[in-house]
Amino acid sequence: MSNSAESAPALVQSVDRALSILEILARRREAGVTDIGKELGVHKSTAFRLLAVLETRGFVEQAEERGTYRLGFGIVRLAGAITAQLDLTRQSRPACERLAAELGETVNVAILDGHRAVNVTQVLGAASVASHNWVGKQTPLHATSSGKVLLAYASHGVRESVLGHALERFTESTVTDAGRLERELEEIKKLGWGSTAEEYELGLNAVAAPIRAADGSVVAALSISGPAYRLASDSFPEVAERVIAAADEVSARMGFFG
Amino acid sequence: MSNSAESAPALVQSVDRALSILEILARRREAGVTDIGKELGVHKSTAFRLLAVLETRGFVEQAEERGTYRLGFGIVRLAGAITAQLDLTRQSRPACERLAAELGETVNVAILDGHRAVNVTQVLGAASVASHNWVGKQTPLHATSSGKVLLAYASHGVRESVLGHALERFTESTVTDAGRLERELEEIKKLGWGSTAEEYELGLNAVAAPIRAADGSVVAALSISGPAYRLASDSFPEVAERVIAAADEVSARMGFFG
DNA sequence: GGCGGAGTTGCTCATGGCGCAACGATAAGC
DNA sequence: GCTTATCGTTGCGCCATGAGCAACTCCGCC
Numbered sequence: 001m002s003n004s005a006e007s008a009p010a011l012v013q014s015v016d017r018a019l020s021i022l023e024i025l026a027r028r029r030e031a032g033v034t035d036i037g038k039e040l041g042v043h044k045s046t047a048f049r050l051l052a053v054l055e056t057r058g059f060v061e062q063a064e065e066r067g068t069y070r071l072g073f074g075i076v077r078l079a080g081a082i083t084a085q086l087d088l089t090r091q092s093r094p095a096c097e098r099l100a101a102e103l104g105e106t107v108n109v110a111i112l113d114g115h116r117a118v119n120v121t122q123v124l125g126a127a128s129v130a131s132h133n134w135v136g137k138q139t140p141l142h143a144t145s146s147g148k149v150l151l152a153y154a155s156h157g158v159r160e161s162v163l164g165h166a167l168e169r170f171t172e173s174t175v176t177d178a179g180r181l182e183r184e185l186e187e188i189k190k191l192g193w194g195s196t197a198e199e200y201e202l203g204l205n206a207v208a209a210p211i212r213a214a215d216g217s218v219v220a221a222l223s224i225s226g227p228a229y230r231l232a233s234d235s236f237p238e239v240a241e242r243v244i245a246a247a248d249e250v251s252a253r254m255g256f257f258g
Numbered sequence: 259m260s261n262s263a264e265s266a267p268a269l270v271q272s273v274d275r276a277l278s279i280l281e282i283l284a285r286r287r288e289a290g291v292t293d294i295g296k297e298l299g300v301h302k303s304t305a306f307r308l309l310a311v312l313e314t315r316g317f318v319e320q321a322e323e324r325g326t327y328r329l330g331f332g333i334v335r336l337a338g339a340i341t342a343q344l345d346l347t348r349q350s351r352p353a354c355e356r357l358a359a360e361l362g363e364t365v366n367v368a369i370l371d372g373h374r375a376v377n378v379t380q381v382l383g384a385a386s387v388a389s390h391n392w393v394g395k396q397t398p399l400h401a402t403s404s405g406k407v408l409l410a411y412a413s414h415g416v417r418e419s420v421l422g423h424a425l426e427r428f429t430e431s432t433v434t435d436a437g438r439l440e441r442e443l444e445e446i447k448k449l450g451w452g453s454t455a456e457e458y459e460l461g462l463n464a465v466a467a468p469i470r471a472a473d474g475s476v477v478a479a480l481s482i483s484g485p486a487y488r489l490a491s492d493s494f495p496e497v498a499e500r501v502i503a504a505a506d507e508v509s510a511r512m513g514f515f516g
Numbered sequence: 517g518g519c520g521g522a523g524t525t526g527c528t529c530a531t532g533g534c535g536c537a538a539c540g541a542t543a544a545g546c
Numbered sequence: 547g548c549t550t551a552t553c554g555t556t557g558c559g560c561c562a563t564g565a566g567c568a569a570c571t572c573c574g575c576c
Contacts, residue, residue, distance in 0.1 A: 011311040013532065014564060018273040019315045026339040029347065029378045030393055033523060043566050048524065053269040057277045064351065067523055071336060078284050078329060079337030089287060093322065120287045135288060270564065272533060291554060301535050306555065325554055 017042065018050045022059060022071065030063050030070040088220055091253040092121050092211065096222065099246040100125040103239070105226035108134055109211065109250075110146035111219065112154060115162055117147040120220070127230065142167045142181055143174050143200040145208035146221035152188040153210055153218035159185070173198045193240040197233050205231040207239045209247035214255030222247040275300065276308045280317060280329065288321050288328040346478055349511040350379050350469065354480065357504040358383035361497070363484035366392055367469065367508075368404035369477065370412060373420055375405040378478070385488065400425045400439055401432050401458040403466035404479035410446040411468055411476035417443070431456045451498040455491050463489040465497045467505035472513030480505040 017040055024039055025031060031039075037047035051069055054060040058074030088109065096107040104127035110117040119134035141147035141154075141162055151162060167176040175181050188194040193209045208223035224243055225231070231239065275298055282297055283289060289297075295305035309327055312318040316332030346367065354365040362385035368375040377392035399405035399412075399420055409420060425434040433439050446452040451467045466481035482501055483489070489497065 010532090011314060012272055012276070012307055012534095014270055014272045015276040015308060015311045016315070018270070018276070019311070019317060022336060023315075026336050028393065029376075034521080044522085045524080045567080046565050049270055049564080050273060053273045053277070056269060057274070057281075059277060063347075070347075071339065075333065076337045078280060079334045089321075089328075135286060268563090272564080292552080302553085303536080303555080304534050307533080 014050070017046075018054060021047070021050055021054060022075070025060060025069060025071045030068050032067050032069070036069070088211070088254070089121050092220070092222065092250045093123070095246040095249045095253075096121055096123040099123075099222075099224060099242060103224055103226075103242065105224050105231060107246075108146065108223050108225065110134075110139070110144075110150065110208075110221050110223065112141075112150040112158070113138065115141060115158065117141055117144060117150055117221070119146075125226075127226070139200065140168060140170075142176075143170050143196060144223075145194050145196045145206035145225070146223040148181075148185065148194040148196065149188060149208045149210050149221040149223075150218070152185040152194060170200050171198055171202050175199060191240070193244055195233075195236050195240070198228055203228050205233065205236075207231070207236050207243050209240065209244040210251075211247050211254065212251040212256040216256055219254070220250075222250060272308070275304075276312060279305070279308055279312060280333070283318060283327060283329045288326050290325050290327070294327070346469070346508075346512070347379050350478070350480065350508045351381070353504040353507045353511075354379055354381040357381075357480075357482060357500060361482055361484075361500065363482050363489060365504075366404065366481050366483065368392075368397070368402075368408065368466075368479050368481065370399075370408040370416070371396065373399060373416065375399055375402060375408055375479070377404075383484075385484070397458065398426060398428075400434075401428050401454060402481075403452050403454045403464035403483070404481040406439075406443065406452040406454065407446055407466045407468050407479040407481075408476070410443040410452065428458050429456055429460050433457060449498070451502055453491075453494050453498070456486055461486050463491065463494075465489070465494050465501050467498065467502040468509075469505050469512065470509040470514040474514060477512070478508075480508060 020040055021036055024036060028035075033048045033051060034044045036051065037044035040047060051060060055062065055069070055072070058072045058077075060069050061072035062068065063070050088111070092109045096109060100107040100123040104125040106125060107121075107123045108119050109121040110119045112118075116138040117140070118138050122135050139147055141151045151159060154162075163178045163182060167174070167178065167181065169176050175184065184194070193207060195205070195207045197205050204225060205228045206223050206225035208221045210218040211220040211222055213219045222243060224239065278298055279294055282294055286293075291306045291309060292302045294309065295302035298305060309318060313320065313327070313330070316330045316335075318327050319330035320326065321328050346369070350367045354367060358365040358381040362383040364383060365379075365381045366377050367379035368377045370376075374396040375398075376396050380393050397405055399409045409417060421436045421440060425432070425436065425439065427434050433442065442452070451465060453463070453465045455463050462483060463486045464481050464483035466479045468476040469478040469480055471477045480501060482497065
């Protein structure tokens with residue numbers, strides 16, 4: 001990277017060229033090495049090498065006719081990862097920020113990913129101890145409040161699968177008895193919220209409620225977590241009301257009107 | 259690029275790293291520069307620079323919280339470009355190859371792109387003079403057989419717009435009278451095929467028929483083109499039968515069963 | 517068979533990519 | 547308010563990586 005006297009920031013040239021290739025292919029649908037090199041203004045061997053890494057990573061693929069390239073399904077996979085979650089992340093943010101400001105604790109939104117919960121949003125409150133950045137991190141379904149809510153509303157298959165395996169212990173308080181967990185899941189569906197009291201991490205309590213998509217299906221869980229001394233078990237019902245309200249607001253923004 | 263004694267081809271490292279960033283963001287949903295740098299195993303300033311070019315090109319964007327990056331809608335746009343067209347390209351290829359083998363001329367599939375036709379597939383026949391690679395190239399609607407077919411079945415708005423503007427002349431034979439073109443479009447819808455006789459390029463004739471999607475809408479045109487002395491006007495009806503058969507086969511593959 | 521053009525590979529070099537260090541902004545703690 | 551730590555961002559300079567050239571192989575056409 002050499003210095004530039006221009007006002008525009010210098011871009012990493014090779015990456016810029018690779019991205020240009022993707023755009024060329026989006027427009028042209030398919031093209032050979034030499035055509036791409038010409039359109040890009042680089043030597044064909046350069047085009048070939050850029051295509052090689054794009055192909056190895058699945059961003060482009062060769063058509064039936066060898067040497068003819070087109071966009072690959074890696075792009076579709078990437079897009080699929082964002083369209084669903086981008087909507088949820090955007091729609092959940094305002095409610096999470098308001099709840100975090102009201103209660104002063106950490107607010108998260110998590111989705112079901114296989115047999116794990118994955119956090120997609122995190123907003124820290126004023127009193128948050130911020131011991132973790134949970135975004136992108138997977139947590140166990142049975143030991144986190146979000147996970148329990150997601151599991152309570154999950155398909156029969158996911159539920160049976162989780163309950164059919166040994167439940168890992170994280171603390172003395174972790175629920176590892178399938179029968180007890182199942183009763184708790186039923187309670188969650190009755191009450192409309194779930195919680196954990198030092199079940200995943202010592203000193204960490206949390207309360208969660210479901211977020212619904214337009215068709216009423218539960219697609220995420222909104223939770224608030226904080227240290228046990230501040231978010232005590234006997235405050236869960238009161239806190240749950242606020243969490244449900246925030247989750248319902250997100251559901252409405254997702255198009256679910258009850 | 260240094261030589262490598264390994265069997266795996268050396269990849270352009272900076273591009274590889276940039277693509278890794280896209281995958282990290284697909285998994286984590288959003289992340290900051292320093293986190294991305296750590297996960298990638300590079301210095302944060304390197305991560306920042308790679309993100310800068312990805313952001314400039316719309317592949318990533320910053321979340322509401324500055325410094326937090328997520329995948330951008332440029333990815334969705336790219337994906338959109340391929341899912342629709344990838345299906346058409348794949349489904350049309352066998353029929354195009356068969357027709358090209360039977361008639362020995364060049365077979366193309368074109369779609370409507372704004373007020374132009376864009377070729378997405380080309381198969382050369384044994385006798386093709388291959389004067390053009392039309393893939394990715396735009397051609398005028400009024401002067402090419404594919405363009406006429408697309409225009410005949412286009413929305414009222416597109417049709418009015420094209421007919422409302424002066425029609426460019428390419429040869430002495432180009433139809434530039436709106437009234438005459440309109441009558442020809444009506445004839446195309448009646449017969450189910452269209453043609454050009456040296457209207458876009460001297461010596462070049464072509465016959466085209468519509469390809470339909472599952473819902474019956476015309477989404478593309480399949481055409482065969484060759485020199486006027488081989489693909490003479492008086493052979494158009496007979497050739498059209500073959501073209502229609504091939505186009506109907508593609509329509510069926512696209513889910514349209516008439 | 518010869519020619520031309522495509523994709524692919526090896527070589528070499530110089531410049532572009534990258535790490536280091538510094539800076540400014542911000543937040544948290546005392 | 548001050549200090550500390552961490553983040554994102556920028557400037558600098560080095561060197562290894564990106565890129566162009568040339569050669570090779572393959573294929574199609576005349």
